[in-house]
Amino acid sequence: MGANTLSEVGISQDIDGRSYCDRTAETMPREALAELQFERLRKTLRNAWDNVELHRRRMVQAGVVPQEVRTLDDLRRIPFTSKADLRDHYPFGLLARPLTAISRLHASSGTTGKATVVGYTKADIETWADLMARSLHAAGARAGDVIHNAYGYGLFTGGLGAHYGAERLGATVVPMSGGSTERQIALIMDLGANILCATPSYALAMAEVAEQLGVDLRKSALRVGVFGAEPWSSAMRCEIEERLGLKAIDIYGLSEIMGPGVACECAAQAGLHGWEDHFLFEVLDPETQAPVPEGDAGELVITTLTKQALPMLRYRTRDITRITTAPCDCGRTHLRILRITGRSDDMLIIRGVNVYPSQIEAVLIGRAMISPHYQLVVERRGSLDHVTIEVEAQIDVDEEAFPSIARDVARHVKSMVGISTDVVVKLPGEIPRSQGKAVRVRDLRPKD
Ligand code: DLL
Numbered sequence: 001m002g003a004n005t006l007s008e009v010g011i012s013q014d015i016d017g018r019s020y021c022d023r024t025a026e027t028m029p030r031e032a033l034a035e036l037q038f039e040r041l042r043k044t045l046r047n048a049w050d051n052v053e054l055h056r057r058r059m060v061q062a063g064v065v066p067q068e069v070r071t072l073d074d075l076r077r078i079p080f081t082s083k084a085d086l087r088d089h090y091p092f093g094l095l096a097r098p099l100t101a102i103s104r105l106h107a108s109s110g111t112t113g114k115a116t117v118v119g120y121t122k123a124d125i126e127t128w129a130d131l132m133a134r135s136l137h138a139a140g141a142r143a144g145d146v147i148h149n150a151y152g153y154g155l156f157t158g159g160l161g162a163h164y165g166a167e168r169l170g171a172t173v174v175p176m177s178g179g180s181t182e183r184q185i186a187l188i189m190d191l192g193a194n195i196l197c198a199t200p201s202y203a204l205a206m207a208e209v210a211e212q213l214g215v216d217l218r219k220s221a222l223r224v225g226v227f228g229a230e231p232w233s234s235a236m237r238c239e240i241e242e243r244l245g246l247k248a249i250d251i252y253g254l255s256e257i258m259g260p261g262v263a264c265e266c267a268a269q270a271g272l273h274g275w276e277d278h279f280l281f282e283v284l285d286p287e288t289q290a291p292v293p294e295g296d297a298g299e300l301v302i303t304t305l306t307k308q309a310l311p312m313l314r315y316r317t318r319d320i321t322r323i324t325t326a327p328c329d330c331g332r333t334h335l336r337i338l339r340i341t342g343r344s345d346d347m348l349i350i351r352g353v354n355v356y357p358s359q360i361e362a363v364l365i366g367r368a369m370i371s372p373h374y375q376l377v378v379e380r381r382g383s384l385d386h387v388t389i390e391v392e393a394q395i396d397v398d399e400e401a402f403p404s405i406a407r408d409v410a411r412h413v414k415s416m417v418g419i420s421t422d423v424v425v426k427l428p429g430e431i432p433r434s435q436g437k438a439v440r441v442r443d444l445r446p447k448d
Contacts, residue, residue: 018331021137021169022130025277026332030325033276033333038072040305041280045069045078048311051096054089055081055313075280075303080289080314086116086256095119097309107155108255115155118255119309125164127306128258131275132165135264138273138332139249140224141195143170148193148222150184150202151229152436153177157259158229162197165261171195178202178435181209185217192221200232200240200248201438204372207243208433218245226251228260230437231342231358235365237269239372252340256315257302263337268329271336278306281335282314283323286344297322299344300337318343320356346441348378350385350419357440360389363416369397369405373431380445388422389413395428 020026028036045066048055058079059065069075086094095102102119120128141147147166151158159177166173174191176184178198184206188196196203203225210217222244228251240248252272253260262279263272274281280303283292292298300319304312322338342356349355357376365372370391377388391409393402406423413421432439 019137020332021134026134026138026273026334028277028333030333034072036277037280037305040277041072041075041303042066042069044303044305044307044311045313047096047308048313052094052311054085054094055311072280075282075314076291078303078313080301080316081312082316083116083256083318086118087114090114091117092119095309096311097121102309104160105155106157106160106255106259116256118157121308124258124307124309127278128161128261129164129168131258131278132161132261133168134275135251135261136162136165136169136171136195136226138264138266138330139195139226139251140247140267141166141169141171141226145169145171145194145223146174146192146221147171147195147197148174148176148184148188148191150176150178150196150198150206151260156436157253157255158197158199158436161253161259161261162226166195166197181206181435182213185210185213185215188217188222189215189220194221194223196222196225196244196246198225198227199229199434199436199438200227200236201230201434202436203227203240203244203248204236205433205435207240208371211243217243220245222246224249226264228252231340231346231356233358233362233365234339235362236372239365250339252337254317254319256310257304257312257317258307262302266328266330266332270328271324271338273328273332273334274323274337276334279304281323281337283321286318286320295322295324297341300340318345320344320347348376348385348387348441350387350421353418355387355417355419359417360387360413360421361440363412364389364391364409367409367412369394369401370409370425371395371428373433374440375431375442376440377442378445385445386422387419388424390424390426390431392426392428392431399427 049066062079064077103122104120107115107117149162153159225246225248237248249265251264253262263274265272282301283298286299300317320341325335373392375390402425405425409423
């Protein structure tokens with residue numbers, strides 16, 4: 001069960017100007033947190049051993065049984081789990097409970113092959129609602145707020161995850177889902193939304209449509225945006241904050257682990273607090289799988305500590321990030337994930353230079369005469385990969401200026417990211433707008 005009862009959450013505890021959804025859990029001293037993690041890890045390993053054939057087999061192969069895990073460091077002896085394991089055991093092979101005990105299924109979008117299916121018991125849904133309420137609260141949402149939820153409803157975890165969290169917080173939720181952008185804007189204004197939940201790219205698409213309609217969202221009641229589900233740069237954060245007139249907060253999660261609410265920024269906007277009473281976070285070198293020193297970049301690997309239906313042992317997220325356990329201004333003791341740079345699968349190697357789309361985004365956004373919509377087209381030329389950056393001119397820019405804009409963008413990308421690119425300037429509106437996760441890369445390389 002989750003840490004809170006219904007009556008406890010939504011009552012903010014303002015102490016010294018600090019406010020928590022669950023003060024005890026969020027400010028737990030790190031030693032106590034480690035003890036709790038260990039106790040919960042033992043239970044999780046038991047659950048996985050007793051109920052999931054794959055986990056048991058892997059542990060046997062690795063020569064480790066749950067009873068022999070005596071410290072948190074012993075976690076290193078536990079084998080990894082990957083997305084391929086979920087696919088290979090599609091649809092229910094990794095569930096630790098019979099289908100009769102599963103109250104909800106979600107699935108990942110499955111852009112690369114078969115979808116992966118994830119399941120939740122009633123208690124798992126409760127825990128998720130608690131953690132999502134905790135995340136929304138950390139972001140600055142409060143009971144009584146109107147939360148406009150533009151994350152997609154359905155198999156994607158964004159819509160229902162944010163919805164249950166908003167209700168648990170004691171807020172009023174507007175279950176919009178993605179799309180019908182003009183209607184979204186009208187409802188934000190009419191219903192007096194205080195909080196916007198959306199992907200950052202869709203938030204920007206909303207800002208653009210609002211401007212075209214002559215609606216000034218900066219004059220709306222929106223105070224906070226809770227944006228996630230895709231990588232976004234700090235330049236993008238500034239652009240969104242400026243155009244929507246709100247504080248833009250980063251939220252992280254993935255369906256295999258739970259959905260949104262695994263980690264979320266607080267008002268300090270200085271990294272996403274990973275909720276360590278429910279998850280164990282490691283950052284490993286993706287090649288050697290050795291832990292990297294705190295603060296260095298590596299792959300985020302997550303172990304669930306309270307999931308019943310789908311316990312995940314050392315799940316390799318492929319997300320590249322850094323973490324810090326340094327104290328945060330907000331008083332929360334849980335570690336901070338310092339922005340997800342991108343997925344290791346999305347990393348491009350251009351003439352030996354490793355590049356994530358978000359690094360190029362950071363150069364593009366805020367540049368004069370172009371709008372913050374872009375796509376990267378990756379091709380193979382001979383034996384080398386090549387990137388063409390498609391950017392869009394702002395509405396009032398003369399087409400004669402396009403070649404000089406292209407040269408300017410290419411020069412800045414070269415000097416700030418270190419790669420040579422072609423740049424194509426498109427007319428306003430030519431780059432597809434997202435309603436959920438933006439497609440940033442068109443990969444035209446032959447599949448090997
Ligand atoms: O995207 C869950 C979610 C919904 C998170 C709404 C936040 C808000 P999946 O569809 O399974 O789940 O995709 C998970 O999205 O492994 C990351 O690569 C990426 N991702 C999620 N949040 C962030 C973020 C949801 N804040 C995958 N920054 C993850 C960067 C993110 N990437």
